[in-house]
Amino acid sequence: xxxxxxxxxxxxxxxxxxxxxxxxxxxxxxxxxxxxxxxxxxxxxxxxxxxxxxxxxxxxxxxxxxxxxxxxxxxxxxxxxxxxxxxxxxxxxxxxxxxxxxxxxxxxxxxxxxxxxxxxxxxxxxxxxxxxxxxxxxxxxxxxxxxx
Amino acid sequence: xxxxxxxxxxxxxxxxxxxxxxxxxxxxxxxxxxxxxxxxxxxxxxxxxxxxxxxxxxxxxxxxxxxxxxxxxxxxxxxxxxxxxxxxxxxxxxxxxxxxxxxxxxxxxxxxxxxxxxxxxxxxxxxxxxxxxxxxxxxxxxxxxxxx
Numbered sequence: 001x002x003x004x005x006x007x008x009x010x011x012x013x014x015x016x017x018x019x020x021x022x023x024x025x026x027x028x029x030x031x032x033x034x035x036x037x038x039x040x041x042x043x044x045x046x047x048x049x050x051x052x053x054x055x056x057x058x059x060x061x062x063x064x065x066x067x068x069x070x071x072x073x074x075x076x077x078x079x080x081x082x083x084x085x086x087x088x089x090x091x092x093x094x095x096x097x098x099x100x101x102x103x104x105x106x107x108x109x110x111x112x113x114x115x116x117x118x119x120x121x122x123x124x125x126x127x128x129x130x131x132x133x134x135x136x137x138x139x140x141x142x143x144x145x146x147x148x
Numbered sequence: 149x150x151x152x153x154x155x156x157x158x159x160x161x162x163x164x165x166x167x168x169x170x171x172x173x174x175x176x177x178x179x180x181x182x183x184x185x186x187x188x189x190x191x192x193x194x195x196x197x198x199x200x201x202x203x204x205x206x207x208x209x210x211x212x213x214x215x216x217x218x219x220x221x222x223x224x225x226x227x228x229x230x231x232x233x234x235x236x237x238x239x240x241x242x243x244x245x246x247x248x249x250x251x252x253x254x255x256x257x258x259x260x261x262x263x264x265x266x267x268x269x270x271x272x273x274x275x276x277x278x279x280x281x282x283x284x285x286x287x288x289x290x291x292x293x294x295x296x
Contacts, residue, residue, distance in 0.1 A: 042229065042240060044260035047285050050294040051227075051242065051260060068285065079199075081190065083266065083275070088233035090264040092190060092276050094199065112192035112199060114262050114278045116238040118231065127231070128240050130262045132280030137195050137216065140290045142283045146198040 010084035013124055014091060014117060018077065021126075025075055028066050034059055038118065038125040046111060046131040071100030074108045078148065089117040089124065094148055095131075109133065109144040158232035158272075162239060162265060165272055166225065173223055176214050182207055186266065186273040194259060194279040219248030222256045226296065237265040237272065242296055243279075257281065257292040 017036060024032030034055060043052040045061065052061045080093040091114070098108025116128040133142045165184060172180030182203060191200040193209065200209045228241040239262070246256025264276040281290045 044240070044262065044280065045282065046280075047282055048291075050258055050282060050291075050296060081276070083236055083264070085233035085236035088231055088236045088238065090236065090238050090276065092192070092264070092278070110198055112278065112280075114192065114264070114276065116231070116240070116262070116264070128229070128238065128262065130240070130260065130278050130280070132192065132194075132260075132278065133283065134193065134195055134198060135281065135283065135290045140292065142288045142290065143196075143198075144288065148198055 007084055010086070010089060010119075010124075011082045014082045014084055014089050015080075017117070017124055017126070018080070018082075018091060018115070022075055022077070026073055028069065028073070030059065030062055030066065033062055036126050037129075038120055038127040041126060042128050044128075044130040044132070046133055069099045071104065072106070073100075074098045074106055077113075084117075087119045089119075091115050091117075110146055110148060155232055158234070158237060158267075159230045161272055162230045162232055162237050163228075165265070165274070166228070166230075166239060166263070169274075170223055170225070174221055176217065176221070178207065178210055178214060181210055184274050185277075186268055186275040189274060190276050192276075192278040192280070194281055217247045219252065220254070221248075222246050222254060225261075232265075235267045237267075239263050239265075258294055258296060 021036045039055050041058050043058050052058045075097040077093040082091045093113050095111045095113050096108055101107050111133050114130040115126050117124045118127045135142050169184045187203050189206050191206050200206045223245045225241040230239045241261055243259045243261050249255050259281050262278040263274050265272045266275045283290050
């Protein structure tokens, strides 16, 4: 793809959407988080469910997830790639994320995130989200200690 | 996005790419698999590594993965969504996949896959791939028994 002014502009818009989503997440602002998603979002989250389809189901999933998060959350993006066409875009990144355990200590690990976007009614919305951590085939356990 | 003839055509091209990739995988044809990827592919695979960057590293990863696969493989896509713009596209699906264990029995489970594509030199190539299974937060173990 040739990088055009339109693409650069779209990529800036996607970056702003990602930043705004992170701010909402760190503030545990459920409405703020949900504002970034299209009505027919399909999410493959790292925990609990194979897939979550639609705003209402995803809102309920997010409520559960935020319920796990007592105390401060960490969620930092690294190695962010954004590719945007006129109406379809995606981003992927590593995320260093975690929460505060019962002893008040931050427990964080590296995860992976991919988000797909469409321009709907003139606004970019996340239409698909995929978060995960890789696992060990022998033990079936998540590899929380991997480093980039 | 308004669905145009160009988009429908692009979505058919992506579907053909996915089908061709699956045929190569089922045949354990490493060159055939690799032909679907852009040189700077970034992969978040379900096992072994946090991320794999570039054709050469991904080829080595695939060699290891195919090495685990003795006997027939199962890899079937379900609930496939493809969205294509002119030069950027993505797909996501559930995959029922597995291999043959030492007793000769097929062991399969549900996973999730997201693939992002770009049109490079007139041809669609996969530039990003994300496969995973969700896990249980309490045990850190993969939830292999979830059903769609």
